Amino acid sequence: MPPEDLTAAAPAPETAATLISGLSAYGRLYGLPNSSEQVQGILGTLLRLYQPDLPAALVDTVAQQVLDGLTPDDLKNAIVDRASSALAKAAHRWQQQLSDQAKGVLTSYVQRYRPTVTPDDLSSMATSVIPLVSDGAITRSEALGLVSLVVQTFDLESALRGVIPAELAARVNATAPALAQTLATVLNQKPMAEAVSETVAAYVEKYAPGLVNIGSDLIATALSAVLKNQVDFDLDLQLAVIDQTLLIEQVSFQLNVLRQSPPPSKPAWAIAEQVNTAVEQYRQTQSSGVDITAGLVSNDGLSISSPLTSTRRLSDRPPQIPPRSNS
Template sequence: MLAENLPPAAPAPEVATMLIGGLSAYGRLYGLPNSPEQVQGILGTLLRLHQPHKSAALVDAVAQQVLDGLTPEALKTAIVNRASSALAKEAYRWQQHLEQRLQGILAAYVQSYAPLLTPERVKLAVTTALPLLDDRPLTRAESFGLISRFVQIFDPEGAIAAAIDPAYRALAATLATALDQQPMAEAVGETVTAYVKKYAPTLTNIGADLIAAALSAVLKNQVDFNADIQLTVIDEALLIEQVSFQLNILQQSPPPSQTARAIADQLNAVVESYRQERSEQAGTLDVTAGLVSGDGLSISSPLTSTRRPGDRPA
């Protein structure tokens, strides 16, 4: 839903060689999954660890390109040395760490809130739990790799009898709240998508302020979405975090409904009003830089929340 960019250039040969070597080492040590999403997730983790300062978008693009050109022969003939083996082991440890945390959160959720989970609900629960991990931000490739794997391996019946760390029970409570807020989160995501498509097509990152403004606008029109959620029971910071993850990392949003498009027009009116007000106050000052930019919307209007995902209440 974000601005489309030109296809990235092919990864440097040494980067592709490193990734294929690391993937080959991973396969020899631990085995490779059959799922393309999980293989791409491994490639994303390998590249993240090898080049930690590379942007998430570039990590995803390179992982996709390497996966597209990958052949069994390339894996078989790849040079596996001490460096590639060490990288593979580090990637495996990182993935095991994430899987352990997700396993704990979902097991606690099953025990306290949902003893019967279908595979589709497992997928939704994992997707919703990913932003709750207090680790470095995940890339799109890593996220879809984890989602794919957990749909395969998570056993709700076995989770009922599992011993649970109390810390996971707190996270499970947050997960339950986030899942309860899904209808509102979808409505907000639709509204942001409609706004960006119509009024800010070059926007490359959705900021928390834009999501907060859309949330406030949706709450004023929630009956049109059939989303009967009162403001007092909404954890705004949690919802903003969830919508941001869906739009910026997973890059997914339901197609905007007619209601979402109408509310997006209201949202744009607020933004334009703020621009006009700032323009009159600042004269020739370029006020649009702080409104719609690569970092998203940053405004102080009646619709804007002052809370951020990192400000989640205790």
């Protein structure tokens, strides 16, 4: 059966009832969190599992609509059957797996590099971890819910003491060290990623206000422009040696999944003009009778996405890693 049309002001009754039943089953099996972000994340996962072909934006919209109209009586009176219980178990299993992976990476990162970490840093760190463990298969509501869950349940004090909780030991020993090194790279080049995000946001606002999906090549073009003008952003010149693919992934996650566009700074507005010039050159350039912008620009002329630059690294030198603290 094809997915229901969920573009209306409210989800179809069958969809809403399924989500509420699944959430009620989840609460009876595992308990419901107090965080609205986590509850919406659970609803998002329930809907994604129920209708896997539904666009991510609609998953987020419907999850928000159901959450906004939810009452205690809805959960109390919901019919919980075998199907809704199975849906709840699958949602919990997926959520638990990703949150454990994220906390395993954070634990390994803290223990290996021992940076100065405060509880206030955890939200940013957890946000950076999510795209590393989710392989991009995640919606905004699920990502924000997982960030909230990881921040709430991560035992920073134990991690700083070198204590690994038993439930995380397997994940820390298996894959976490490699991902911890990747996270170190992500956090090290975060100022550059923020400058690129600002530049893309400025470009979209000024030159492509109808753009829906930010393609990797648009991000790569903004990155190239920022690297040529990084003094304007007061960036460390050593950041010229970066992992371009990883940075693009993080910026794409922020702009496309979280849909968080940072307010552009003055340098970002100026460099956005260079990005626009580069985009126009892509659109106009032809080589050997073949339009090399094919695949760069979608049929509506807005979404830029192709492998022309998105997988090219700026340097083969290894990424910089924050030094181990002596504390």
